[in-house]
Amino acid sequence: MAVITYREALNRALREEMERDDSVFLLGEEVGEYDGAYKVSKGLLDEFGEWRVRDTPIAENGFAGLGVGAAMVGLRPVVEFMTWNFALLAYDAIVNSAAKMYAMSGGQYNVPIVFRGPGGSALQLSAQHSQVPDPWYANIPGLKVCTPATPADALGLLKSAIRDNDPVVFVEGELLYNIKGEVPDGEHLVPIGVADVKRAGADVTIVTHAKMVHVALQAADHLAKELEVEAEVIDLRCVRPLDTKLAIESVRKTNRAVVLEEGWPIAGIGAQVVDDIQREAFDALDAPVARVSGLDVPMHYARSLEKLIVPSPETVIEAVKHVCYLD
Amino acid sequence: MASIEDAVDQEQFSGVPREKLLEILRSMLMSRRFEEKTAESYQVGKIGGFCHLYIGQEAVATGAISALREDDYVITAYRDHAQALVRGMSPSKVMAELYGRIDGCSRGAGGSMHMFDKAVNFMGGHGIVGTHLPLATGVGYAIRYRQTDQVCLCFFGDSVVNGGPFHEAFNMTAKWELPVIYIVENNSYGMGTDIDRVAAVDELFMRACAYQGKRAEQVDGQDVLAVHEAVKRAVVRARDEKRPTFIEAQTYRYLGHSMSDPAHGVYRTRDEVAQERERDPINTFVDRLTDAGVLTDDEVEEMDQQVIAEVEEAATFAENSPVPGPEEIYRNVYSDEYRGGADGRDAWR
Numbered sequence: 001m002a003v004i005t006y007r008e009a010l011n012r013a014l015r016e017e018m019e020r021d022d023s024v025f026l027l028g029e030e031v032g033e034y035d036g037a038y039k040v041s042k043g044l045l046d047e048f049g050e051w052r053v054r055d056t057p058i059a060e061n062g063f064a065g066l067g068v069g070a071a072m073v074g075l076r077p078v079v080e081f082m083t084w085n086f087a088l089l090a091y092d093a094i095v096n097s098a099a100k101m102y103a104m105s106g107g108q109y110n111v112p113i114v115f116r117g118p119g120g121s122a123l124q125l126s127a128q129h130s131q132v133p134d135p136w137y138a139n140i141p142g143l144k145v146c147t148p149a150t151p152a153d154a155l156g157l158l159k160s161a162i163r164d165n166d167p168v169v170f171v172e173g174e175l176l177y178n179i180k181g182e183v184p185d186g187e188h189l190v191p192i193g194v195a196d197v198k199r200a201g202a203d204v205t206i207v208t209h210a211k212m213v214h215v216a217l218q219a220a221d222h223l224a225k226e227l228e229v230e231a232e233v234i235d236l237r238c239v240r241p242l243d244t245k246l247a248i249e250s251v252r253k254t255n256r257a258v259v260l261e262e263g264w265p266i267a268g269i270g271a272q273v274v275d276d277i278q279r280e281a282f283d284a285l286d287a288p289v290a291r292v293s294g295l296d297v298p299m300h301y302a303r304s305l306e307k308l309i310v311p312s313p314e315t316v317i318e319a320v321k322h323v324c325y326l327d
Numbered sequence: 328m329a330s331i332e333d334a335v336d337q338e339q340f341s342g343v344p345r346e347k348l349l350e351i352l353r354s355m356l357m358s359r360r361f362e363e364k365t366a367e368s369y370q371v372g373k374i375g376g377f378c379h380l381y382i383g384q385e386a387v388a389t390g391a392i393s394a395l396r397e398d399d400y401v402i403t404a405y406r407d408h409a410q411a412l413v414r415g416m417s418p419s420k421v422m423a424e425l426y427g428r429i430d431g432c433s434r435g436a437g438g439s440m441h442m443f444d445k446a447v448n449f450m451g452g453h454g455i456v457g458t459h460l461p462l463a464t465g466v467g468y469a470i471r472y473r474q475t476d477q478v479c480l481c482f483f484g485d486s487v488v489n490g491g492p493f494h495e496a497f498n499m500t501a502k503w504e505l506p507v508i509y510i511v512e513n514n515s516y517g518m519g520t521d522i523d524r525v526a527a528v529d530e531l532f533m534r535a536c537a538y539q540g541k542r543a544e545q546v547d548g549q550d551v552l553a554v555h556e557a558v559k560r561a562v563v564r565a566r567d568e569k570r571p572t573f574i575e576a577q578t579y580r581y582l583g584h585s586m587s588d589p590a591h592g593v594y595r596t597r598d599e600v601a602q603e604r605e606r607d608p609i610n611t612f613v614d615r616l617t618d619a620g621v622l623t624d625d626e627v628e629e630m631d632q633q634v635i636a637e638v639e640e641a642a643t644f645a646e647n648s649p650v651p652g653p654e655e656i657y658r659n660v661y662s663d664e665y666r667g668g669a670d671g672r673d674a675w676r
Contacts, residue, residue: 025472051472057502062461062495069465072450073400075472077465096455097462105443105451106433107659141660165662272672 001184007177009151010040010116013158014078016187018048021076024162027054027063028080028117037082038118038177064090064115068097068167071113076162081117084133084171090115091136098167099142114161116170118177119147120211120262121299121310130299130306132263134210137169138239139267144192145169145240149213151181153237156190164192173211193241197250201230204320205250207273208260209236212311216260219316229324239269244276251277255286256323260316265293290319339619341556348621349630351393351551355385355609356634358409361418364638365408365425369586373646374425377454378439379406383581386608387512388413388482390554391576394562395480400466402450402459403482405440410482415447418641428648435651436659456517457487460496460509467505471569478506478565480558486517488534489526497573501538506565508558510574512548518584519594532575548576549608579603 004012018024025048030037032045032055045053056063060081067077081087087094098111121130137145146161146168148154154172161168198213199220206216213235220231232254234247251257257277259270270291277289295309321327340348362380369378381388388409392401403410411421416432424431425439432444441452450466453459463481470477487493488511500507511531515522523529535543542564546557554576561572581600582590591597616622622630 057495057498059491059495059498061458061492062464062499065458065461065492065496066465066468066499069402069450069462069467070469070472071465072462073466073469075469092455092458093461097453097458101451102662103659104433104437104441105445105659106431106436107662108433108443108445109450110662144661276672 001182003180003182004151005177006151006154006173006179006181007038007040009155009183010158010172011042013155013162014041014044015047017159017162018044018052023074024076024078025052025054026078026080027056027067029056029058029082031055031080036080040177041080060086060089061093064093065097067113068093068101068111071098071111072101072109076112078114078116078162081115083129083174084117084119085129085131087115087117087133094137094143094167094169095140099140102166103142110165111167112165114158114168114170116158116172118174119171120174121306122174124301124303124306125299126301127298132261132294134171134239134261135263135268138242138269143167143169143240144238145171146192146238147171147210148237149173149176149198149210149235151179152183152188153190153196155183156188157192157237160189160192168192171210176211179214190237193238193243195243195246196235196237197232197246198235199231199233201232201254203230203254204256204258204324205232205234205247205254206258206260206316206320207234207236207244207247209239209269210262212260212262215311215313216316218313219320222313222317223320227321227326229320229326231320236269236273242269242272244273247273248277248280251281252284255284257285257289258292258316258319258323259289260292260311262294262310264296265291266296268293287323287325290323292316292319339615341552343552343555345621347393348616351389351555352612352616352622352627353630353634354389354393354413355551355612356631357412357418357637358385358388359609360631360634360638361412361421361641362408364642366582366586368425368642374439375427376438376440377405378425378586379584380582380586381406381409381580383603383607384512384514384548384578385409386551386612387510387548387554387576387578390551391480391482391510391558394555394558395478398448399477400448400450400479402463402466402479403452404456404459404484405452405454406484407440407442407452411442411444411449411452414444414449416442416444416449418637419644420444422641422645423648426645426648427650428645429651429655430644430648434655434658457483457490457492459483460487460492463507463509464496464500464505467500467507467571468503470506471503476566478508478562480508480510482510482512484517485511485513485515485522485531486520487511488531493534497535497538500571504569505571506569507571508561508565508574509571510558510576512576512578514578514580516580516584516594519588521594532573535573542570543573543575545575545577548578549606549611551608551612
């Protein structure tokens with residue numbers, strides 16, 4: 001087991017898959033000479049050359065569409081968006097072209113493509129640069145959506161995404177690139193659409209994904225130390241396919257659940273998770289399921305307000321206390 | 328003994344051999360007769376949805392696609408029946424798709440706007456104005472990436488030139504020298520809006536001047552051989568020099584934008600349509616062939632009757648093809664076993 005950063009894990013996934021399969025290529029803004037806006041593609045241009053690591057103009061719909069066309073004739077493009085906020089300009093290529101092609105061609109043209117880049121808030125980037133795109137894509141049949149929280153999952157899921165025969169939206173955490181974690185040596189693949197227990201506990205279940213996994217873990221540590229409440233943290237890892245089986249099993253054991261996400265509440269990922277829990281584990285619940293989400297506003301620039309808008313360990317602790325009737 | 332072949336004035340037909348001339352005529356007749364049948368079936372409710380007919384524009388699809396090799400790629404927008412047929416899709420598969428039947432090219436999932444046939448490298452059938460232009464760029468990218476000598480031919484309508492995807496695609500295609508031939512079918516109207524009313528520069532081929540390396544030319548889209556020759560030149564340029572070309576084919580659609588839109592009225596006059604019909608691409612080509620002695624009137628009539636019979640067979644085939652059953656619903660959402668809504672969230676239980 002080596003300890004590497006999330007950024008290095010993504011870089012390793014790209015390099016391994018590009019070495020393994022010469023139909024895999026990377027394109028996007030600043031991916032080549034600049035080594036990637038977040039340095040995820042560091043060194044790849046030198047190693048693979050410009051046809052496989054292509055710096056594009058700032059034209060998201062154009063280069064995302066280019067990727068879709070190349071994928072239709074058998075290449076495996078990895079399209080990097082500098083952030084998912086910019087990918088809104090490519091929503092048409094992703095939703096109307098990539099996600100629909102296999103269905104509307106009657107299964108003749110599959111689109112093996114990965115769209116990846118950072119999502120979520122970072123630090124004081126204000127409204128247009130602090131959005132969580134997960135629900136926008138989770139809603140679309142034809143897409144798969146991965147949201148890794150750890151270096152090991154980033155490595156294993158990106159490799160699986162590149163090998164997948166369907167379009168995969170891969171949302172990285174803008175604030176996760178520097179986090180470190182253990183990754184297995186050798187080939188490491190994580191299947192798409194399988195949740196994971198990130199912390200075991202018997203008293204309450206926290207269901208979450210992406211960056212909020214770390215918020216949940218911080219909250220869980222505090223709860224254990226201060227209140228002797230052992231929280232089980234379930235990381236969905238992907239939001240389409242959305243695997244809530246682990247969460248439901250966990251709720252059957254703990255009888256209490258808090259569903260946590262960074263994005264907005266209405267039609268958020270948590271809404272679906274709560275629905276699954278109430279349908280499958282209604283009898284097991286000792287309290288209504290609580291939801292913690294980002295506040296329902298465009299992100300503020302002021303740090304004082306940004307801190308209040310993004311869910312914090314404190315908010316999660318409050319919610320856990322509520323479902324445990326400790327408040 | 329002098330053959331008809333010898334009698335063909337090679338210059339008049341730009342050196343296109345007799346065999347090819349007949350193939351071109353047959354293709355145009357097939358497009359026309361097929362769509363006349365389509366309109367008839369639509370009117371009696373056998374075809375639904377949005378249905379955009381190509382009648383009047385046949386010379387563009389036929390002239391262009393007939394200049395390609397079998398391993399080249401073709402991609403187009405939603406007015407796609409003629410391109411599909413000319414490219415070699417069977418009329419039965421196209422008609423069954425229009426009828427929403429299981430034997431359609433997309434098993435009834437696509438309908439009029441989404442014809443696909445991988446066997447003849449026909450890549451659709453795209454329903455959002457302009458979105459398929461970057462896709463064609465990607466096909467060109469894949470060709471260069473694999474270092475083969477295919478080309479990609481991309482058709483689109485005149486309204487596309489004012490939108491972002493046109494410029495994004497043209498820029499990348501020119502910059503990376505991709506073997507893509509873009510052909511705009513300028514029929515003067517984006518649905519009911521005259522191009523003059525919304526385009527700052529309405530000589531559409533001029534738009535390519537902004538993209539270094541992209542050659543542009545304007546061609547009479549009602550003259551099938553003029554289109555054929557223009558695309559042949561573009562194919563050489565794409566195959567040998569890996570350079571893109573932009574062709575503006577000036578053409579005219581006789582019917583409304585779609586089946587729910589009248590042929591004339593609000594945005595154009597009955598006289599204008601009648602006048603355009605005077606230079607019908609099929610009639611003028613037939614006249615040239617018969618005048619030159621390539622074909623007799625009787626031979627043209629015989630070919631036309633064969634085509635009509637084939638179209639009728641296609642309609643009968645479509646009529647007899649089963650409608651898709653419920654087991655088809657989740658079939659092609661993903662190419663693996665995960666079936667989206669089939670994990671049970673999309674229905675009452």
